[in-house]
Amino acid sequence: MAKSEEEKEKRLTEEADLQAEDSKDEESEEETGKTISGYALKFGEPSKDLGGFVEKIDKEALEEVDFSNCFLLYDHDYSKPLASVKNDTLKLEVDETGLHFEATLNETTYAKDVYENVSTGVVDSMSFGFELGLDSFDEDEEGTVTRSIKNIKNVPEVSVVTMPAYDSANVQVNKRSYNAFMKQKQEKGANNMEKTLIDNKNTEVRGYEEYIRSKGEVRDGVNTENAAAVVPSEVIGEVFDLKRSDYNLAQYATVKNVSNGQGTYPVATNQEAILATKEELAEIEDIDADMFANVDYKVETRAGKIALSNEVVEDSEVNIVQEVKDQLSKLVDNTDNKHIMDLLKTFPKKSVATLDDLKQINNVTLDPALDKTVILNQSGYNHLDTLKDSDGRYLLQPDVTAPSGKSLFGLPVVLISDKLFANPKSGTYPMIVGDIAQSVFVARRNQVTTQWEKFDFYSQGLAAIIRNDYKKIDEEASVYVEFTPNSGE
Template sequence: MNKKLLELLNQINEKKTMVQNLVEQGKLEEAKEAKKELTEMQTQFDLLKDVLDPEGNGTAGPQNVTPVPNKEPEDSTKEFANAARRGFRNATMTEGSPADGGYTVPEDIQTRINEYRSAKFSLSSLVDVQSVTTNKGQRTFKKRAQQTGFAKVGEGAKITAKNTPQFERKTYEIDKYAGYFPVSNELLEDSDANITATLTNWIGDESRVTRNKIILEQLQTKAVTAMSSVDDIKKALNVTLGQAFKATSAIVTNDDGLQWLDTLKDSEGRYLLQPDPANPMQLRLCAGATIVPVYVIPNADLESDTKTAKTRKIPMFIGDLKEAIVFWDRNQMTLMTSNIAQIGTLNAFEEDLTIFRAIEREDCTVKDDAAYVYGQVSITDAAVTGA
């Protein structure tokens, strides 16, 4: 092939590799720009080839010159295909034996890291998250009290004293949560997969699961309210929570709870769980005048109680969780790496490792237990699975 065409072809192949790497690294804007350059290079190659190599034989000389035939190099793949067409009459070749043809059969090995699909939900998006700068502290709240109004007073009579506002304080104390993840430097250097990005995403999920666990521990400190029908949910909203919280309330449950809610019907047989027309991905329970959004946490993160045989107690948190729970964030997760650190018997320098260390400091407390109801729906496993 013409030298200039060959050089341009090599550049095109390099650019293709660059585009592929950028896409795998998630750098889509840079990949788009590289793709534009690749398109221009391909156009340039096509134009030059029409001039320098119009017949596609790799030369730009006179077309009446008879080319000297060259002996083609042996192609193991072609030889294997030819042997297969002959029915392997001249030799016994098997895929299971590498020397007898197995080497020519490619293995389907993909080093790019694939992930199984999983459902993820962060409860911190529903609660009150407050950033703090000290390891402990307090917040002052006015106590909830029923006011009775002024008393009727006759002319010249004494005016009676009324109760004044009372206050209370909520205390937080920050705890540390952490973990480390050792990775060999050979893996980081030799793998064509983005191990660092994959591990960073994994650590981010560890943080999400940690926060969910802390928040759920606080939500489950309240006494359980048994529920068995949509009427129990409406009572929790209308009476227990009342007008102070009903308008901003939501239902938080797990996959089992979603299944139970999804089977509830009105008197005309219409399902009560419906998508929000303004946001089809958001579910809501519509029961008469009661319309409340529903958030679902996977069973893996919020388990049902299955201690009783054949009975499943499904958690059902109903209320305004931003008023119910406050999450004190002292310092968002910090991630550090070191190739010289030593942890116990693990020596990163001596063992040629890179250690990823994640630390976050936080606390979680109940701000107002009147803002939510901790409900439980008890049903048989057959009712959950639909069996």
């Protein structure tokens, strides 16, 4: 069963010391594969600000971790595994510096791209996912709060990452212990004031009573502003974040950072053409096929802003500016999700009524070379998760490599909310089956979060701006399915 996002954390390792080399057999001198190595995490090195605190990992944190089920991934994507401890292609070792890894990469296209990017220095960062065991928080004299990771329960994956930034993809933090620390800190401050409050309590109560009885004439012991008695209000020192599904469909698409606002992305399309037979000394014939298709893109600017008065910023018990930035980053993900899902729903549509119909899409409609994924909404997932085959086995099978923890016909399942991927009608469940990376191209020109002072209003402005475009790559790489089960299904 997949762990909840509350239990998972991800963290960036910028100085990962990544290296790439061709490994050889010592006796035969033959190449045995392409390997990369480096550090997935390092002990004792403080992170950047993670939203009110920095973090470091103690040397004892990994003592109880079982790495036997650990994967090396590309950008935390379980549909793009690079190596695994299980098949001995991933070797992990805890040393004085941190968690060192050495991986022999598989022969997939994306693995070759990772090797090339690491060997040329384009990619030099790592990230790792973990489940927290024990941590603690301390504050120094300058007010810097440091989180110490003392024990880690599990490290299910380490990832080569292409975005060396502390963004929403790489900074997922379980803040329950941090909130407990802040609460304890506030309570401690309240206890230090308890004696003063008790000493003044009777005076304040009597003063307030006299103020009411005298209709505001007697004000001894009562603080007033604008002829109104000030009644203290309770201040809650944290922001309550409603739990909602947190994902970004862009991680499954092909995302390219582009240098211009518009352009063309060439796509090799000639997969079935053949070379013509040539007679001796005859002229070589032209290839009778179009080798490339062009995906034209033109980025659009999508943005939103919010203003915060400096009074709110100064009086808030929480870092309200950072909280707003966190919420703005979620809006960026929401924007990606909306446009990618709208595009996926325009792919060839199949209306099916049986499980055999679904199998036919996988077996016949889609090319077998595609790295297929199934995207389900909550309703469809629930329906399929309750079905059993003729042997009494549930249709959705456990799969540790799948984002949802389940697979359908061996294909990893991605689960998203009904709100984003709504049922077209009652009793009909939508799904996307296909290779999302071959289907959707995201041209990303720029993505920023900006902050500025509005002096005339004594306030601050914050904004999130993205310049993206979303286009189809291969019309035949995915299918939009509307599954209306037969009553006996």
